[in-house]
Each structure stands twice: as C-alpha cells, then as structure tokens.
Amino acid sequence: MDLDLVFKKLIKKQVNYQSDNLGLNLLITRLRSKYAKKPTPDELENCLQEMKAFFSKYSSILQKDIEMLKRL
Amino acid sequence: MLVTLEDAKKLIEKGKVLHIAADESLLEQLPKGNWIAGTTPYFITEQGGITCKDKLFVNEMDCAVEHKISVYDKDNIFDITKDSYSNGITFLVMPFASDVAVYFAKEAPNSGDLLMNPTVGWITGFDLSTDASAKVFDGSSGKSYGDKAVALHICLPDDKIANLGIVNIFNIDEGDTKIEFTEDTLSVKKCLINGKEMFLYDYILENKINTQLPLVADYNGTYINVSIKSVSEEDKTVDLYAPVFSGKVYRFSSPVSDYAVSFAEQLKEFKDLKPIFSCNCILNYLYGELEGKATPPFAGPVTFGEIAYQLLNQTLVYAVVTDK
Numbered sequence: 001m002d003l004d005l006v007f008k009k010l011i012k013k014q015v016n017y018q019s020d021n022l023g024l025n026l027l028i029t030r031l032r033s034k035y036a037k038k039p040t041p042d043e044l045e046n047c048l049q050e051m052k053a054f055f056s057k058y059s060s061i062l063q064k065d066i067e068m069l070k071r072l
Numbered sequence: 073m074l075v076t077l078e079d080a081k082k083l084i085e086k087g088k089v090l091h092i093a094a095d096e097s098l099l100e101q102l103p104k105g106n107w108i109a110g111t112t113p114y115f116i117t118e119q120g121g122i123t124c125k126d127k128l129f130v131n132e133m134d135c136a137v138e139h140k141i142s143v144y145d146k147d148n149i150f151d152i153t154k155d156s157y158s159n160g161i162t163f164l165v166m167p168f169a170s171d172v173a174v175y176f177a178k179e180a181p182n183s184g185d186l187l188m189n190p191t192v193g194w195i196t197g198f199d200l201s202t203d204a205s206a207k208v209f210d211g212s213s214g215k216s217y218g219d220k221a222v223a224l225h226i227c228l229p230d231d232k233i234a235n236l237g238i239v240n241i242f243n244i245d246e247g248d249t250k251i252e253f254t255e256d257t258l259s260v261k262k263c264l265i266n267g268k269e270m271f272l273y274d275y276i277l278e279n280k281i282n283t284q285l286p287l288v289a290d291y292n293g294t295y296i297n298v299s300i301k302s303v304s305e306e307d308k309t310v311d312l313y314a315p316v317f318s319g320k321v322y323r324f325s326s327p328v329s330d331y332a333v334s335f336a337e338q339l340k341e342f343k344d345l346k347p348i349f350s351c352n353c354i355l356n357y358l359y360g361e362l363e364g365k366a367t368p369p370f371a372g373p374v375t376f377g378e379i380a381y382q383l384l385n386q387t388l389v390y391a392v393v394t395d396k
Contacts, residue, residue: 018293022237025292026381027187032292033319050184057188060396061235 006069007051008044011035015072019065027054073371074117074127077101084211089136091163091224091349092211093373094128095199099209099216107211108141108224110165110196111204114374116352121362121374125199129373131349135393138227141212145220146175153185157227161234161391163349164193166221167206168376173221173383178256178315180382187381190234192391193223194351195377206376233396236380239342239370239388240295241334241356242325244288251275251287251322260310273308276300284359286386287312287322298322299355299385313355313376314383331360335367335388342369350390351375 009015011031019025031047055062075083077098083090084105092099092109099109113125133139142155149172156162166173173195180186198204208222209215228234251272252264263272276283286297301311316322328334335356350370356362357374370390378389 021235022294022380023187023190023235025294026181027184029291030181030184030187054187058233058235060233061394 003055003066003069004048004052006072007048009072010069011044011047011051017069017072021058021062021065023058024054024062024065027051073130074115074124075130076127080128080130083130083132089133089139089224089226090211091131091133092128092209095125096204096207096216097125098128099207102209102211104214105211106139106141108163108165108222109209109211110194110373111207112197112373112375113199114197114354114357116357116362116367116371116374118366118368118371120364120366121357123199123363131372133224133226133348135228135232135348136226137229140225141210142223142225143210143217143220144172144223146171149176149221150179150183150185152191152223153183153189155223156189156191156225159230159233160189160225160227161393162189162191162226163224164191164221164379165196165208166193167208167218168195168197169206170219170221172219173377174258176221177258177377177383181317190236190391191379191381192236192349192389193379194373194375194389195379195383197354197376228393231396232393234391234393236389236391238294238380238384238390239335239338240297240386241328241331241338242286242288242295242297242386244290244295244323245326248323251324252320253316253318253322256315256317258312258315260312260316261308271308272310273303273305276303276310281324282327284355285325285327287316288325289320289322297325297385297387314385328360331356332362332365339367339370345369345390345392347390347392350388351378352388353378353386355386356388
C-alpha cells in the first residue's frame with residue numbers, strides 16, 4: 001500500500017503499528033495527539049509531512065518498519 | 073570507562089571529544105578542552121554499580137567529525153535543535169531541579185524538532201548523603217553551572233547515523249486502574265481514577281501503593297515512566313520527578329521482585345550492541361540495590377533523570393551509532 005496512505009491512517013488511529021524504534025513510537029504518539037486536538041485536513045497534511053521527514057531522515061534504520069507498514 | 077583524574081587529563085590534552093561524569097571535586101581539576109560533564113558519584117561500570125569520588129566515567133566520542141559545545145537556559149533550551157548538526161547526535165546535561173530541566177521536562181514532548189535531532193543525556197546529581205548540589209560543566213570554557221544546561225553537539229560521518237533506545241524493566245497490567253490528569257504537571261492533587269475524580273494521595277494511601285513503583289504511560293508500545301518524588305499528607309500533594317500529561321492514561325507499574333534479574337532478562341537482546349553512551353536512574357540503583365551488579369553491555373553514570381528526546385524516569389537510556 002502507498003506509505004502516505006498508511007501514515008494518514010496511522011495518524012488518524014485507523015490502523016495501529018508499534019515499532020521497536022523509540023523515536024518512531026514517540027512520533028506516532030505525538031502526531032496522533034496533535035491531530036486529535038485539531039482533526040482538519042490541513043493538520044493531517046502537517047502531520048503527514050512530519051512523518052515523511054522522519055522516515056526520510058532515518059530510512060536506513062527504519063527499513064523493517066517500512067516493510068511492515070506497507071503490509072498494513 | 074572509569075578512569076583516574078590523571079588519565080582524564082591526558083585524554084583532554086590529546087584533544088579528545090569527551091562526555092564525562094564524576095564528582096564535582098574531580099571535574100573542577102580538569103583542564104579546558106573538548107568536553108562536557110555532569111556531577112554524580114554513582115556509576116554502573118562493567119564490573120558493577122559503585123559509589124566513587126576518585127575516578128571519572130568518560131565516554132570518548134571517536135565518531136565525531138566535528139563538534140561544538142553550547143550552554144542554554146530556560147529561555148533558549150529548545151535552540152538545541154537549531155544548533156545540532158543535520159546528521160549528528162546531541163549530548164545534554166542539566167542540573168537536578170534547575171529551571172531549565174523543569175522547563176525541558178514539560179515542553180520536550182511537544183517538540184517535533186527533537187525527534188529529528190537525537191538528543192540524549194541526563195539530569196546531573198550529587199551524593200545523597202551530603203548537602204552538595206548538582207552541576208554541569210562546559211569544558212571549553214572551564215565554567216560550571218547549577219542553573220544552566222550544557223550540550224555537546226556531535227557531527228557524524230555521512231555513512232553513520234545515531235539512534236537512541238531505552239530499557240524499561242517496569243510493566244503494566246492493562247486491566248489495572250486507569251489514572252488520568254487534567255493538566256500537564258509535576259505536582260498532583262486531584263486526578264481521575266477510572267474516570268472518577270479523587271486525590272491521588274488518597275488513592276495511593278487507600279490502595280497501599282508502593283511509591284517506589286512509577287506511574288507508566290503507553291506511548292505506542294513504549295512504556296514511559298513517571299516516578300514519585302514525595303507524597304505530602306499535609307496538603308495531599310504528590311510530587312513527581314517528571315511531568316504527567318493530560319490526555320495520557322497512566323497506571324502504576326506492576327511490582328518488580330528483583331531489579332538486577334529483570335535487567336539481566338531484558339538485556340539479553342542487547343548483548344551485541346556497542347553503545348557510545350548509556351546511563352541508568354538513581355532510583356533503579358537504590359531501589360534495585362544495583363551496587364556491585366553490572367548491566368552489560370551498558371555502563372555509565374547513575375543519574376537523577378534520563379534524557380532520550382524527552383525526560384524519562386527509572387529508565388536505562390542508551391545511544392548507538394551505526395552504519396547507514
């Protein structure tokens with residue numbers, strides 16, 4: 001599945017995914033809380049961009065997570 | 073590694089980039105150089121936990137291709153993300169109970185930038201049997217502070233990346249009582265116990281809660297602890313070592329019968345890890361009677377709070393640098 005779509009579902013709590021990576025778990029928690037406080041398309045897009053930036057920076061250590069997320 | 077004062081001086085004189093933990097009396101004697109430090113007389117070494125005022129625990133940052141040291145206070149602490157290298161890691165030391173540490177504790181979880189810039193470190197402490205105070209040192213200037221934070225920003229080679237992790241021996245029973253708070257705070261009076269408002273103090277007393285056990289919140293599968301600092305019968309206040317946050321569900325941890333055994337059990341999966349830094353909490357050291365007990369592959373200062381992106385309690389924190 002398209003990762004952007006998975007990220008959006010993750011932020012909206014429509015799917016769950018727990019990582020072994022501390023930073024990713026803290027990010028998911030923060031973005032879910034941020035979006036829950038302001039559930040608008042703009043906020044979802046902001047959260048998505050944060051998630052993409054995190055995965056872009058840490059892609060080398062998040063390969064396992066990326067594969068698992070694609071399967072959601 | 074634990075080294076003598078003379079050996080620490082030699083490393084500094086060679087120009088090594090260092091993170092140091094030691095008693096204040098030793099840190100005061102170090103020459104200026106590429107180092108930051110915090111005070112504690114407690115360590116967990118490869119041989120086991122010790123209280124020691126005649127040696128220093130040193131982490132050599134051989135992975136640094138570039139570095140800079142910065143000092144922060146409450147008003148600019150979050151500039152650490154602006155000052156950090158785009159591919160690096162930041163070591164942060166803050167004195168126990170300082171304004172900057174309290175502010176960081178409350179605000180760090182709201183900072184998205186911190187997650188993009190690995191920040192690891194600790195809250196510095198002192199010998200609990202004395203009336204000493206916690207300090208941090210900026211080795212580049214030779215100055216020490218009781219009210220400021222000091223950061224060592226490390227730039228990594230392009231083919232390396234830093235990652236942070238924690239080891240938390242505490243667990244929760246999902247069926248246990250839910251505790252929620254209506255504000256972000258370090259000092260609690262009323263809270264919601266399974267949705268019903270009551271004094272946290274009364275709940276602790278009525279349920280004979282062991283306050284050596286932390287409150288634990290689930291951050292997407294990662295358990296984050298908040299330790300109880302004190303409970304006051306006088307005004308029914310419960311003071312905490314890290315803030316609780318509104319909107320989070322907390323539960324008291326299940327009991328831990330033997331801290332050293334629990335650590336040993338959890339550390340099995342880390343046996344091949346080569347951390348460049350780690351630290352463990354003074355409460356684990358004291359309540360878990362870790363003196364004389366090692367936690368391989370982790371060795372480092374015993375601290376009054378741990379930092380891995382945000383302030384943590386009763387947790388072992390570590391940093392690794394790996395190939396991209």
